[in-house]
Amino acid sequence: MRIKLILFCQAVALAFAVGMIPTAKAKFAEMNRNIIKKVVVEGTKRIDPATVRSYLLIQPGDTFDSERLDRSLKALYSTGLFSDITMYRDTTNLLIKVVENSIINRISFEGNRRINDEELKREIKLRPRLVYSRNQVQQDVQRIIKTYQRSGYYAVNVEPKVIQQNQNRVDLIFEIKDGELTRVQTINFLGNRAFSDANLRGIIKTKEYAFYRFFTSDDNYDADRLSYDKALLRQFYLENGYADFRVLSAVAELAPDGKSFVITFTVEEGYFYTFGSSDFDISLPQIDSKALRQFVLTEEGEKYNANLIDDTIYAINDYLGTLGYAFVDLSYTVNTDLKKRTIDVTYQIGPARKVFIERINIRGNVRTLDRIIRREIGFVEGDSFNISQMRISEQRIRNLGFFKSVNVKNTQGSGPDRTVVNVDVEERSTGEISFGIGFSTTESIIGDIGIHERNLLGRGQDLLFNITTSNVATEFDIAFTEPYLFNRDLAAGFNLFRTERERKESSYNELRFGGMLRSYYTLQPNLTQQIKYRLEQIEIKEVDENTAQYIKAQEGTRIVSQFGQTLTYDKRDNRLDPRDGYITQLTNEVAGAGGDEKFFRTRIKAGYYYPLDDVWGLSFLINSGFIVGLGEEVSILERFFIGASSFRGFQRGGVGPHDSVSKDALGANNYYVGSVELAFPNGMSKDLGMRTFIFTDFGSVWGIDEKDNKIADDPSMRATVGLGLSFATAFGTIRLDVAEVLAKEDFDVPEVFRLSFGTQF
Numbered sequence: 071m072r073i074k075l076i077l078f079c080q081a082v083a084l085a086f087a088v089g090m091i092p093t094a095k096a097k098f099a100e101m102n103r104n105i106i107k108k109v110v111v112e113g114t115k116r117i118d119p120a121t122v123r124s125y126l127l128i129q130p131g132d133t134f135d136s137e138r139l140d141r142s143l144k145a146l147y148s149t150g151l152f153s154d155i156t157m158y159r160d161t162t163n164l165l166i167k168v169v170e171n172s173i174i175n176r177i178s179f180e181g182n183r184r185i186n187d188e189e190l191k192r193e194i195k196l197r198p199r200l201v202y203s204r205n206q207v208q209q210d211v212q213r214i215i216k217t218y219q220r221s222g223y224y225a226v227n228v229e230p231k232v233i234q235q236n237q238n239r240v241d242l243i244f245e246i247k248d249g250e251l252t253r254v255q256t257i258n259f260l261g262n263r264a265f266s267d268a269n270l271r272g273i274i275k276t277k278e279y280a281f282y283r284f285f286t287s288d289d290n291y292d293a294d295r296l297s298y299d300k301a302l303l304r305q306f307y308l309e310n311g312y313a314d315f316r317v318l319s320a321v322a323e324l325a326p327d328g329k330s331f332v333i334t335f336t337v338e339e340g341y342f343y344t345f346g347s348s349d350f351d352i353s354l355p356q357i358d359s360k361a362l363r364q365f366v367l368t369e370e371g372e373k374y375n376a377n378l379i380d381d382t383i384y385a386i387n388d389y390l391g392t393l394g395y396a397f398v399d400l401s402y403t404v405n406t407d408l409k410k411r412t413i414d415v416t417y418q419i420g421p422a423r424k425v426f427i428e429r430i431n432i433r434g435n436v437r438t439l440d441r442i443i444r445r446e447i448g449f450v451e452g453d454s455f456n457i458s459q460m461r462i463s464e465q466r467i468r469n470l471g472f473f474k475s476v477n478v479k480n481t482q483g484s485g486p487d488r489t490v491v492n493v494d495v496e497e498r499s500t501g502e503i504s505f506g507i508g509f510s511t512t513e514s515i516i517g518d519i520g521i522h523e524r525n526l527l528g529r530g531q532d533l534l535f536n537i538t539t540s541n542v543a544t545e546f547d548i549a550f551t552e553p554y555l556f557n558r559d560l561a562a563g564f565n566l567f568r569t570e571r572e573r574k575e576s577s578y579n580e581l582r583f584g585g586m587l588r589s590y591y592t593l594q595p596n597l598t599q600q601i602k603y604r605l606e607q608i609e610i611k612e613v614d615e616n617t618a619q620y621i622k623a624q625e626g627t628r629i630v631s632q633f634g635q636t637l638t639y640d641k642r643d644n645r646l647d648p649r650d651g652y653i654t655q656l657t658n659e660v661a662g663a664g665g666d667e668k669f670f671r672t673r674i675k676a677g678y679y680y681p682l683d684d685v686w687g688l689s690f691l692i693n694s695g696f697i698v699g700l701g702e703e704v705s706i707l708e709r710f711f712i713g714a715s716s717f718r719g720f721q722r723g724g725v726g727p728h729d730s731v732s733k734d735a736l737g738a739n740n741y742y743v744g745s746v747e748l749a750f751p752n753g754m755s756k757d758l759g760m761r762t763f764i765f766t767d768f769g770s771v772w773g774i775d776e777k778d779n780k781i782a783d784d785p786s787m788r789a790t791v792g793l794g795l796s797f798a799t800a801f802g803t804i805r806l807d808v809a810e811v812l813a814k815e816d817f818d819v820p821e822v823f824r825l826s827f828g829t830q831f
Contacts, residue, residue, distance in 0.1 A: 193213045254290070312343070399420030432444065447463040464493075531552055550564060561591065577617040599637050618734045673695035692744045730782045765793075766790065
């Protein structure tokens, strides 16, 4: 019985196995059909099919998976290389058909009158030879629109146009309709009680439209500027006692005509506060709070001003920096008393230790040698850190004039008592090919050309070669200066020159040739002295028959042997383009140790520069001098001839003593000239480097040894007023001065305008 049961089970199992064979075959065949044997890419022209396959998340040997196929499709679209992609299954193969995006052949702009092509090209991201993408085109359309909106054109319309070219290339054209300039018609304020609308309008950058604001774009609507205006309002209120001030909203509403905006600022002023007590929380045992009191600007009872707190922190940090504490945690806390309307300030000084300079890094100098920069730094590795010395060193490097920017900062060194000083500079062109052109009512046009290298071979040496030629003059000058002779703070140099000039203003010709030796050195920070010796042969020749008798008497050749010194105290922020600070200069010259001339001459110059903001600025200049003969009369060759650039509105020698018969300029023994200049905004981009200014020059030139009623001489003040323009171009800085004479004597000779320009390499 048992044997029969076993045989029965075996028979059943065998029958089941035989029955399963077709099913297994079917499942195996089905599995084979789901395996990808090959990935076929069609439609590529520039792109290698292997590149397409590299983005797939499914490869030969994998099973068909709809999720991975979908992710692969998205990955291919995200490359931006294709405008259309199709994936489908062909038995055991995966077929991918693609349509490549075109390549941009060129990009152009049409219809843009307000913003030029170059500025628009800088704003967009697409470029020729990049892959065309509809999405990227729309993004660039928005960038163009925002560029116009920043300039006040909110009605601008931009339409992209695509022109198909051969070889799957396209030309992309942005068709632009500028629309009308969108002005700010009205600015309103809500919630202000302490200050009037007019006061607040004067604080913010955005202005209401006015016909006289053609020099500025501040009356054009700019959404980005509103954020800046909100910050200006907050700063103004924080400076004037309102510590809780908030700008609740700044809303700009476009007028129905689409040509102007009405802007409304809603503010919450809060209470007016005064300063209460000022205390210290000091974690430095070596520092006494009494020593810090002198730097506290937050006086009890004075109106609250957040800037005074920041200035106090800055002053304390400077003081601690001079003591060698480079990394001090300085902060403050305030305690507001709502009943008394006072704010108490506690200045907190965290723990710190004295720091020493571990390393000085010079970075960014491509051409200038390291040692040229290092010799301007007032400390070396191993010295105790002093923040004042670091700032002085930064100014000294900037005063070299070799760099566009100078940034000296210290960072944490390898230990808590070590600091690394990084000197980052950006080189500027120090070589200059200069051209000059001038115009006067009597001499017409004159010009000059010169080559000047202020950083020869990156060694800090100065080399000048200049030639001036015109129908009235030929001048040759070569000069060389070594600023650190024998590696000491002693500059030395020489000049060689030859000049032949027709002095039309005095009716004679003049020939000069000679040389000069000079040296200068630093007496103390910002104070320098120059010592010089000049040896020159001068000839007065070709004197006109009708020339003044005083000039005829000096015809011939003479030798000048002259010693001189110049003392200069210079506190300007930038010696090449000063905007802030002052300078005073005293020059004394004496001739008589050999040669034919004997005289003593003194000149005094002073200038003060005061910035009103980033663009507006005032400058005051004064220049005066006198010369006296030592036992003899002063030669016409050594007198002062003032005019042209030294007194705008008059030609050279046009102010001062003249022969009343021949009208020749005779020069003068005394002079003073003052100048006041106001720089103002012109509405042009700062990138152009354009500056506009109005000026007035005033002064007098008088005094001559000869006494005769044929000499016209008057010490009365002369004055001119004018408009100036300067801007940077590919040919360098161009300057145009136009002046109108307000006060003069009958014998003075005006000059209409002067123009000068130069180029850098």
